[in-house]
Amino acid sequence: MIRILVVDDEPQIRRALSLNLGARGYEVYEATSGEAALSVVAGEHPDMVLLDLGLPGMDGIMVLEALRGWTKVPIIVLTVRDDERSKVQALEAGADDYVTKPFGMAELVARIRAVLRRNPAIATESPEVVTTAFRLDLAAHRAFVGAEQNEIRLTPIEWGIVGHLVRNPHRLITYRQLVTAVWGPTYDPDQNLLRVHMGHIRRKLEPDPSRPTFFITDSGVGYRFQPAD
Amino acid sequence: MIRILVVDDEPQIRRALSLNLGARGYEVYEATSGEAALSVVAGEHPDMVLLDLGLPGMDGIMVLEALRGWTKVPIIVLTVRDDERSKVQALEAGADDYVTKPFGMAELVARIRAVLRRNPAIATESPEVVTTAFRLDLAAHRAFVGAEQNEIRLTPIEWGIVGHLVRNPHRLITYRQLVTAVWGPTYDPDQNLLRVHMGHIRRKLEPDPSRPTFFITDSGVGYRFQPAD
């Protein structure tokens, strides 16, 4: 089930998109402001965002830039702004496509499908991550460790951290990126909190938790997931 | 160098695209028919195709479908057909984006970049620095040295110094510039501090640390990164 977040302040547009996309088999979330959009993305990890630029308060471009600071979720901009400068600005800020209102629903769906088709995360149909030590089913939130493939349980926050790391293998993820991805953009926890959770994760997944080989610390910067060596 | 194939039967359009994209650093190939386009893609493996739908002979949609039968090269459709049916048809056939003529060059380039950004195969800008002695992945903070490509670790400050130097190859970076780049503008450390860190860096990366060939001292001024000799 593909989950799409619709960000627009006009109830009519939200409703129209919701109905149409819902009828086509997508699961639709709604947000009416940029701030709300950020926390929904952080909390729900939708597969795509449809973003209106003309939001009250936090502008759409700002939302776009904030999202691109820590997530690669596909974003299609929907807006009445038809000038080239706006298009270039949005695309350069990280939007995947730019559609001007009014638009046909069939075109929008075709564009959604085109962008999703390109998305590596969705394209790899197996949401499974397999290493020599453990196997993760990110979609089902199930984890199996060791030669016996015993199932173990991770808590929601642990899934958030692990999920974000393994979806960006080899990439160095900063503290701030991880915190934003898991707790949302406004949260600012004790510096130690992430360390505690990483400790729990390592104790559950690493063969030798005191010498991590998969979840690597980059001192002073952040963490990194290293699938194999 | 990113290579783009322009498929259009109108010489003016080909010429305009060629000039504009060429000026922006892309290498441009041209094809005037669908058949020609297919053989160029097969022979040259361009990184992207800009495809006009209104081709004489073999129609653009047919070209699209033929290409998608055996390649996933990113394709942006450029056309005068502005009706929704054409858009949906092209996108569903495998196009990555659909731009109607006339269009602005800035928008087109932004869309090209957006599509390439999505494509994992095309490393638009590889953050890797490779020399005969070592390889640096600046994004992941990983360093490999020697013929064996053994991974070694650099500390955060060492990454700061190395990163600033290798991002400005051949350029002489003054003592003050480096300090400001790594510690910030207000910090004023012991004059010797940078020398100590450079010593550590050389010991880790230089084949013969006592005779540096990559990280060169410019006595009385600063340091310089010399990629090859």
Added chain:
DNA sequence: GTGAGGCGTGAAGACAACGTGAAGTCGCCA
């Protein structure tokens, strides 16, 4: 030859970051 200034190096203490055990808080459900 000799002294001054700049540079690199080894050693050692100061310091910050990390990981961990334990205790405290919160919300949920019985």
Added chain:
DNA sequence: TGGCGACTTCACGTTGTCTTCACGCCTCAC
């Protein structure tokens, strides 16, 4: 209301990094 699990905070030991200092080398000018 009590118990439980998940989350968070705190204190502390450990580890690794950063910084300072002393010293020797080299170059260059006198």
